[in-house]
Amino acid sequence: MRVAVCIKQVPDTETKIKLKPDASGIDPTGIKWVMNPYDEFAVEEGIKLREGGKATQVIVFSVGPKARVVETLRTALAMGADEGVVVDAAEDLDPSLTAKALAKAIQAEGEFGLVLTGKLAIDDNLASVGQMLAEALQLPHATVVSKLEVGDSLTAEREVEGGSKEILSLQKPALIGANKGLNTPRYASLPGIMKAKKKVLKEHSLASLGLDASQAKVKHVAFALPADKPPVKMLDGDAAAQAKSLAGFLRNEAKVL
Amino acid sequence: MSKVLVFTEFAPGSNQAKKGALELLTATRQAGLHTQALVLGSGAQTVAQSLAGWGVKEAFVSDHADFDRYNPELFAEAVASAIRDSGAEVVLATSSMLARDLFPRVAARLDTAAVSDCTELKFSGSAPQVRRPLYAGKCSAEVSFMGSGPKMILMRANQLPVGEPTGGGAVQIKTIPSPSSQGLRSLIKDVVKGATGKLDLTEANIIVAGGRGLKEASNFKLLNDLADTCGATVGASRAVVDAGWVPHSMQVGQTGKTVAPSLYIAVGISGAIQHLAGMSGSKVIVAINKDANAPIFQKATYGIVGDLFDVVPALTTEFKSLLSQ
Ligand SMILES: Cc1cc2nc3c(=O)[nH]c(=O)nc-3n(C[C@H](O)[C@H](O)[C@H](O)COP(=O)(O)OP(=O)(O)OC[C@H]3O[C@@H](n4cnc5c(N)ncnc54)[C@H](O)[C@@H]3O)c2cc1C
Numbered sequence: 001m002r003v004a005v006c007i008k009q010v011p012d013t014e015t016k017i018k019l020k021p022d023a024s025g026i027d028p029t030g031i032k033w034v035m036n037p038y039d040e041f042a043v044e045e046g047i048k049l050r051e052g053g054k055a056t057q058v059i060v061f062s063v064g065p066k067a068r069v070v071e072t073l074r075t076a077l078a079m080g081a082d083e084g085v086v087v088d089a090a091e092d093l094d095p096s097l098t099a100k101a102l103a104k105a106i107q108a109e110g111e112f113g114l115v116l117t118g119k120l121a122i123d124d125n126l127a128s129v130g131q132m133l134a135e136a137l138q139l140p141h142a143t144v145v146s147k148l149e150v151g152d153s154l155t156a157e158r159e160v161e162g163g164s165k166e167i168l169s170l171q172k173p174a175l176i177g178a179n180k181g182l183n184t185p186r187y188a189s190l191p192g193i194m195k196a197k198k199k200v201l202k203e204h205s206l207a208s209l210g211l212d213a214s215q216a217k218v219k220h221v222a223f224a225l226p227a228d229k230p231p232v233k234m235l236d237g238d239a240a241a242q243a244k245s246l247a248g249f250l251r252n253e254a255k256v257l
Numbered sequence: 258m259s260k261v262l263v264f265t266e267f268a269p270g271s272n273q274a275k276k277g278a279l280e281l282l283t284a285t286r287q288a289g290l291h292t293q294a295l296v297l298g299s300g301a302q303t304v305a306q307s308l309a310g311w312g313v314k315e316a317f318v319s320d321h322a323d324f325d326r327y328n329p330e331l332f333a334e335a336v337a338s339a340i341r342d343s344g345a346e347v348v349l350a351t352s353s354m355l356a357r358d359l360f361p362r363v364a365a366r367l368d369t370a371a372v373s374d375c376t377e378l379k380f381s382g383s384a385p386q387v388r389r390p391l392y393a394g395k396c397s398a399e400v401s402f403m404g405s406g407p408k409m410i411l412m413r414a415n416q417l418p419v420g421e422p423t424g425g426g427a428v429q430i431k432t433i434p435s436p437s438s439q440g441l442r443s444l445i446k447d448v449v450k451g452a453t454g455k456l457d458l459t460e461a462n463i464i465v466a467g468g469r470g471l472k473e474a475s476n477f478k479l480l481n482d483l484a485d486t487c488g489a490t491v492g493a494s495r496a497v498v499d500a501g502w503v504p505h506s507m508q509v510g511q512t513g514k515t516v517a518p519s520l521y522i523a524v525g526i527s528g529a530i531q532h533l534a535g536m537s538g539s540k541v542i543v544a545i546n547k548d549a550n551a552p553i554f555q556k557a558t559y560g561i562v563g564d565l566f567d568v569v570p571a572l573t574t575e576f577k578s579l580l581s582q
Contacts, residue, residue: 011392013511014530026391026392037511096365122393123391127358132361132362132365134362135362140329141329144354161355161457161460162456163504164450166326166447166448167446167447167449170442171442174442180505180513217406218372218400218404221401222398222399225396232554232559233560234554234559234560235559239564239567242568242571243571243575244575246561250543251579256519256541257576257579257580
């Protein structure tokens with residue numbers, strides 16, 4: 001079985017976000033780019049399956065501006081993935097077009113028994129590409145998966161509302177969206193980084209996949225920074241006095257109790 | 258008139274639409290839109306009928322136990338066909354875990370867009386205007402829809418007001434054909450119930466969250482006691498999830514859940530940027546911390562500098578007497 005892993009490059013969680021002067025998007029200068037944290041679980045799972053003899057090859061795919069996205073693909077190759085594929089595309093491609101691009105890039109590499117993604121990307125928090133990709137490839141899917149067993153079929157444990165867990169059985173091929181808890185992603189080792197430099201990295205454009213940016217369904221516009229919030233109201237006195245005044249404020253001023 | 262379809266979730270056995278759905282119906286009623294509902298699962302018929310007072314004209318219903326558990330294949334089929342039959346130009350749902358999983362798949366099938374985790378919704382005539390946070394709330398943006406298919410909008414719970422039901426006639430029920438489980442490629446084998454019977458964090462109106470300041474797992478009892486006085490759900494920082502004190506399902510933040518309750522009480526949580534990412538959209542934030550310089554105070558509406566082991570029990574007493582009045 002071959003495994004496809006889809007990864008996205010996102011701003012580091014500590015990065016300060018600034019806007020372009022015309023508010024059409026964020027200002028990319030100075031941003032530190034990293035692999036989306038949930039995608040690290042997906043990459044690790046693919047590599048573990050190969051190391052455990054359940055998978056024969058792990059190919060990582062990413063859509064985005066090639067110049068920077070290849071760095072994240074190299075990170076995945078340095079962790080141990082076998083090959084990388086980049087689809088060069090603009091910064092803010094929408095989930096629908098991203099999923100179509102991934103589907104075509106994956107199909108161009110042949111058959112896969114398992115497609116892995118993160119459960120969501122922390123930049124736009126849309127949590128859409130995985131399910132849209134599953135639809136495009138006509139695969140069953142499960143997202144928010146924190147445990148996966150691979151045999152003739154897949155057994156996935158996923159988190160649902162209220163902290164409950166579902167145990168699902170899925171026929172292969174299938175798409176799995178990784179949650180925290182699935183595994184502990186490894187760091188790229190120095191030999192890994194050296195080896196990654198020699199690994200195959202293929203390239204497509206949207207056009208070479210028969211797509212174009214005008215097919216997008218949504219776009220984020222009119223960006224704004226959050227409004228300044230009023231300063232915090234500190235409550236004085238001993239614990240009993242603080243508790244009493246807080247209860248009063250919550251009921252009479254904030255009206256939330 | 259242009260039509261809107263509201264995906265109406267309800268707690269199994271409750272026969273009542275969830276608050277999030279009523280928020281959406283309040284908005285569509287106020288905008289004077291032709292509103293249809295989509296209700297799936299045992300009891301769906303009763304729930305659908307209860308929506309007359311919310312301005313719902315027709316409901317697509319499958320009162321079928323196959324929908325009591327979420328199977329993406331079954332749901333996607335039923336929901337996509339209901340959307341087609343409804344002729345709706347706008348589809349609204351709460352950004353629940355179920356809807357977030359389901360609607361992108363349905364959107365792909367109908368070659369349109371589904372936009373989750375929206376925090377603002379207004380109608381200009383029948384056109385929805387939507388904003389959502391990006392980059393963990395460090396900025397926000399408006400969503401511009403460009404395709405011709407139905408616009409699917411998933412709203413975070415607790416962002417819109419809930420009105421009161423008014424008179425209203427009968428809801429015309431349109432039965433969705435029974436699902437066929439033939440040929441399904443994914444099956445739910447088992448469900449392991451979470452410990453709490455509480456609302457999910459993403460739906461909760463009040464959240465009491467604890468961090469490393471609680472010192473050990475057993476001290477979460479202090480938070481449970483406080484939460485019980487006001488029907489709150491208990492959350493946690495990543496530090497205590499990583500320490501194994503509480504399950505990951507309770508984690509709030511960038512790699513946990515994004516929440517936006519009316520009231521968020523952070524107890525012994527420092528307010529790391531990744532934690533703030535998950536809760537800064539809360540309407541009112543209370544911080545209880547012994548360190549007056551903890552970053553959480555910069556995001557808080559009300560702050561208490563003090564020892565949580567004194568403050569939390571005092572608050573429990575205070576809430577009890579206030580809420581029993
Ligand atoms: C990629 C990435 C993703 C992350 N995702 C998340 C996430 O999703 N959610 C998350 O929460 N974190 C996340 N983190 C971790 C985050 O950076 C912090 O480490 C974590 O939030 C700290 O948890 P804490 O506030 O409970 O602990 P601490 O930072 O240790 O804070 C404990 C607080 O308790 C106070 N305290 C101690 N004793 C008392 C007392 N007796 N009374 C009152 N106050 C007391 C202290 O003053 C202190 O402010 C992430 C980090 C990274 C790098």
